[in-house]
Amino acid sequence: MKPVLVLLVSTAWTLTGAQYYYQGLMDYLENRLLAIEDRMQLWHDQTHRYHTELLDFKKLTAESMDGLKQEHGMLLKDLEGAAVRVGRVEREMDFVESQTSPRACVNKADKVVEQGAWALEESRGEEEEEDDWEELHSQVSDCVEIISNIRSVKILKRVGSPKGMWVRDPRSSKLYVFNGTVGDIIYEFDSVREFSRSPGVTNSRRISLPSEWTGTGSTVYNGYLYYINQEAETDVQVVKFDLLSDSVTDSAMLPLESHATVYNLNPETVADLTADDEGLWLLYASSDSEPNISLAKMDPATLDIEQIWDTRCPRENAEAAFVVCGTVYVVYNTRLASRSRVQCVFDVNDIVISEEAPLLYFPRRYGAHASLKYNPEEKQLYGWDDGYQIIYRLTMKRKLLV
């Protein structure tokens, strides 16, 4: 009997122990479940809140977008208005510029190399007397005029490529057209009128040259064509070609160390020639490291270089340049073509002083000048602008000999 009792007691004890154990487990699980439920409720609340917030945000964005759209429309209208006003201001600027001529930067002549007959005095200080000026100007340049204004513009026609050049022989009045920036063909017209009437270049005499011209640096004077020929990188020469007999009469190497271009905005042009009664002028860059434009005076008969100057006019942003009465006028622009202006002036005789050099603005045009060729007889510039042939008529005034 006793063992049975013991077994019963021990079984009851075991059962009670197990019960406790399971009860504890149940409590624990229940608590965990409650906690999880709480958290789920929390998540649910949060999700709901996020959702609501998202909806609000969406509504807000839609409203802002509407507002932005309206403002954009208003902005567009304002911009159109501003464009009209800018156009008006530009026209007014044109007018004001034509009325008042501000000053361009003028650099004094700095003689670098002296050759042949040009034995000029060494010192040319500020205190020099009038007699010396007279003497100097009669030696290098006989004319005493500077540009005071651009009087009028004539757009003649549009022939050929965006870049090119046209030039009129001041002696023979014949006109020469160079299409593009390289070639061995040029077109000769008897007059500007003939060119103007011609459909394309059909009314012209087609001249084949024995070698290629490069860039827009050629010029024609007294029946001779002077052109820049660049066969190899280092071998740049000027060729003199007789337009009556169609033959080369002379050629000479140019004093270039590299093929650095003279005008930063027209990189095809390594050197630029311009001829007048004073002689033959050459604008060039002496080397890659030289930031300024150099000027040389050449003998048009022999192609000898007589004298060299550093104009101190930068090559950077230069578009073209021309020489009038021994004074170099450098035309500047920006890479995105805006308005061209003469912003640097250099007088080989040191006569033009800052106070009288005008800051000339060219009237609004199509693109950028590929070339500007001065004709001393007519006192006008032959410009090539985005394929258009344009004539600028200039007003001159006497240099102040003070």
Ligand SMILES: *[C@@H]1O[C@H](CO)[C@@H](O)[C@H](O)[C@H]1NC(C)=O
């Ligand atoms: C000028 O050159 C361009 C490009 O080389 C050519 O398309 C055009 O026909 C030429 N125009 C004339 C008039 O020679």
Ligand SMILES: *[C@@H]1O[C@H](CO)[C@@H](O)[C@H](O)[C@H]1NC(C)=O
């Ligand atoms: C180039 O010209 C500027 C003036 O415009 C001058 O200050 C500078 O020294 C010149 N540079 C050289 C290398 O001649």
